[in-house]
Amino acid sequence: MPAPSHHAPPRLFDRDLHRKRLDRAASGYAGADFLQRRAAYDIAERLAPIMRTFSLAVDLSARGGAFAQALVEETPGKVETLIEADLSGRMLAGRGGLRVVADEERLPFAPGSLDLIVSTLGLHWTNDVVGALIQARLVLKPDGLFIAAFLGGVTLTELRQSLVAAESEILGGAGSRVSPFADLQDAAGLLSRAGFVQTVSDVDKVTVTYDHPLKLLLDLRQMGETGVLADRHPKKLTRQLLNRMAEIYFERFGTPDGRVPASFEIITLTGWAPQASPQA
Template identity: 50%
Template sequence: MAYTSAMMDQMLVFDRAQVRRNRDRAAGDYAAHDFLKREITERVVDRMCDIQRRFPRLLDLGSHSGLLRRGLAPKLGVEWTVCLDPSDRFAGMASASGPAVAAEEELLPFAPASFDAIVSTLSLHWVNDLPGALVQARECLKPDGLFLGAMLGGETLHELRAALTEAEIEVLGGAGPRVSPFAELQDAAGLMQRAGFALPVVDSDLLTVTYENVFLLMHELRGMGEGNAIVTRRKGMTPRTVFLRAAEIYQARHGGPNGRVPASFQILYLTGWAPHASQQKPLRPGSATHRLADALDGTEISAGDPAQPGRNRR
């Protein structure tokens, strides 16, 4: 199931109160399950280092325990970082290393042009109004300020989603949503443009992690605070037979020679800048002063008339 821009405009996808409860429960033992947050935080910090620019005032949007602040300060010389997380417990943990606030990513409590950069790692995939959250982030940036977000994408946990769906159909005669829908790469690119960011760039990584069995994977997801928070999720206890059957399906389809099973995590990286007069602007179509053929030392060939339906081309 793709988390499309149409869904974000028309549907309440996530139960935000459940998102907060999941994160509050995870906070106490988060250090035992934060490997993905740590890995993506390191990758985000490396990307900011490549920009070779100072960002004195920074917002960590969806901070969890505050890993980003501790990773950025030594490498980038950030002078002042505010951590924001919807979980009271995570915000409390982050406050041990500096300013932190418990608030929603969709309702930012900051004045316009408050930050030189806003960074978000593994949090925005739980936001209902992602276009609105991105607009608010852009408004909180100073002109020419940087937004850099890393969120889970559509290929994430596709193995688990398929196994659970098939198991529920077999055992219960129907399936409810159990794995969060995630944004697709092309949707994320469009959202950055809609939010008014200049020079938007979206790319992705695919990380594969292996587990001894699917039950350890699900335990890990709960430890990350990534439990099911979809509004239309099946309420009440699920029979153990559903999970046992899902484990069988998962193992049969994806189990490796050593018996371990893989889990995929697609990471979408969203980069954009608050508009500023100094930024490069795209040229008007047809305004080029040099031919591509000259640059490539080749011969320009006319495209000719448009192709007709049913006509073959060699």
């Protein structure tokens, strides 16, 4: 169901490559799912005080199933039936329950069929975020709830700066290797533009430390979160570039205990589908 639009959105990301990266990451995903788990449990906690049971819910970008587990542990009985959806079939493999391979840009659900949609760290890879949100609103029942967590502005700022500096020094210029992320101010209006009401946006800033920047790159690969820009850098990262990037990373951001920080920003948006208009 395409989002209503007069113009095709720019193609920022290669969605086919993103799916392949997720497929590749699936077998080892549990070893680097700390951000996904954090976002999933946060969403489950947000559901707890809502005085309602949701009959049918969909977890977009379900990945390793952290949200399903969070529901059991944090809010048992809050959701009667959960459908786990993911762009990657391999991410969903081997688990019980209802599962569907689905693209956030082309939701396969009937209009007005769902009570709750959650999205855990997937929307930052969509080419048309507002279009994806409009689709989510249309498949929700009136007064249905949507909660999405995605990576925002300052995410990987240290890595981004270190890569740019290394490439400028070695290659004489820097290209795009780390994907752009929306900041909180830009994200705040997305739900309203998509027709949601009673919208709320907030941010959770997370800092993770590593003993070496290359360990961060390994984690990103294991998460399936490596860059998939459609207009990506034509040259692959060389050992020389990676080594210089790591040196700059330590020089600029290293901590007294010899580690390096990696910043992540998780923006969470909450909104409700409008209630049905009363009949005249």
